[in-house]
Amino acid sequence: QKEVEQDPGPLSVPEGAIVSLNCTYSNSAFQYFMWYRQYSRKGPELLMYTYSSGNKEDGRFTAQVDKSSKYISLFIRDSQPSDSATYLCAVLYNFNKFYFGSGTKLNVKP
Amino acid sequence: DGGITQSPKYLFRKEGQNVTLSCEQNLNHDAMYWYRQDPGQGLRLIYYSQIVNDFQKGDIAEGYSVSREKKESFPLTVTSAQKNPTAFYLCASTRGSTEAFFGQGTRLTVV
Numbered sequence: 001q002k003e004v005e006q007d008p009g010p011l012s013v014p015e016g017a018i019v020s021l022n023c024t025y026s027n028s029a030f031q032y033f034m035w036y037r038q039y040s041r042k043g044p045e046l047l048m049y050t051y052s053s054g055n056k057e058d059g060r061f062t063a064q065v066d067k068s069s070k071y072i073s074l075f076i077r078d079s080q081p082s083d084s085a086t087y088l089c090a091v092l093y094n095f096n097k098f099y100f101g102s103g104t105k106l107n108v109k110p
Numbered sequence: 111d112g113g114i115t116q117s118p119k120y121l122f123r124k125e126g127q128n129v130t131l132s133c134e135q136n137l138n139h140d141a142m143y144w145y146r147q148d149p150g151q152g153l154r155l156i157y158y159s160q161i162v163n164d165f166q167k168g169d170i171a172e173g174y175s176v177s178r179e180k181k182e183s184f185p186l187t188v189t190s191a192q193k194n195p196t197a198f199y200l201c202a203s204t205r206g207s208t209e210a211f212f213g214q215g216t217r218l219t220v221v
Contacts, residue, residue: 004152006152008150032208034208034209034210036212041198041215041217042214042215043114043116043200043202043212043213043214043215044153044200044212045212046209046210046211049208049209051208088152088153090210092208096141096158096160097155097158098143098153098155098202098210100145100152100153101152102150102151102152103152
């Protein structure tokens with residue numbers, strides 16, 4: 001079983017739509033939960049991170065963690081064509097090992 | 111500007127050759143990581159280093175080697191023992207324990 005499972009997509013939505021990206025993880029010992037955005041042929045960049053169950057908001061982005069069901073989500077409101085990228089969820093174990101999901105490719109159509 | 115610099119951006123390797131990928135950071139981060147990214151498989155950890163002169167194998171270390179002689183530098187050598195080296199390689203470093211910052215990657219192709 002992989003440490004982090006992520007829907008691969010691809011996901012195609014019209015501009016202005018609300019996007020929901022989801023991951024599940026296997027180990028309740030994971031401490032931090034992160035979302036990265038990766039544009040084609042570039043390195044991932046950190047969008048958000050959180051360590052507790054609940055929601056964390058940053059502009060149009062909301063990260064949600066449900067530790068009881070080992071489920072993490074990223075919501076994008078009012079999606080823009082510039083949001084088109086691959087989104088990677090990640091978890092941190094033992095403060096020194098990151099595990100990444102396989103990524104969901106998102107395309108926001110103008 | 112602080113950041114992580116990977117070079118070269120593109121690298122071609124002949125069968126049986128060793129090649130070295132460079133990773134330099136000026137963020138004063140202690141920990142550095144090497145990941146391999148293949149389509150549909152996400153990032154897989156090759157090696158990581160928490161401090162100078164110390165490093166640990168990740169999940170797919172076979173066929174790779176690293177060194178950490180300076181805090182700023184963490185080069186990765188892809189040896190001839192790595193049978194399927196064509197991939198996108200990413201170097202990262204961490205501030206504290208939670209935020210990983212990535213370089214722009216090196217795309218390695220076997221010719």
